[in-house]
Amino acid sequence: MTKFQPFADDSASLSINELTVENGTDRVSIYGSLDLTRDKEGLQKARALKGLVDGIVKALSQDKDLPDKVQPDEPTQQVKNPFA
Template sequence: MTTRKTAPRFEPFADDASVRNLGGLSFENGRDRIGLHGSLDLTRDKAGLALARELKRTAAAIVAALESADLPEAVAEPEAAPQPVKNPFA
């Protein structure tokens, strides 16, 4: 019997901390926005197909979350830019 590995559940807009990584592409969750960073190579093989399916599931979850919400016309931008902090390990 074979078991399929699935990625941990990603709930779009549920928190300000979780991240979904697909290859070199990161989906950084936030309560008012999801940031996408990096790149993803979809190869023409079984591994590429698996990544493409996971990308599709992640995008579909984001779209479903947006469609089920009462959305404003636009999200307000943060008032102040984040401030750098001293590296505690330096």
């Protein structure tokens, strides 16, 4: 697995099978699914997931200026289709 630095940029992304992790400076998004099977491959996936979550917890724990809550994204506005 490549070195993923949580909250370091707005472009890094990684996958563990069908589980996708997208980096951001104010949030890390995790979506998809991941089957952890009871075999060596499942153990490898579980360790990758644990390493990822441990890294996120470490980054958050080390931030001395951690806010109580990140401001939500601005809601998207619907615009009229110029081609209609």
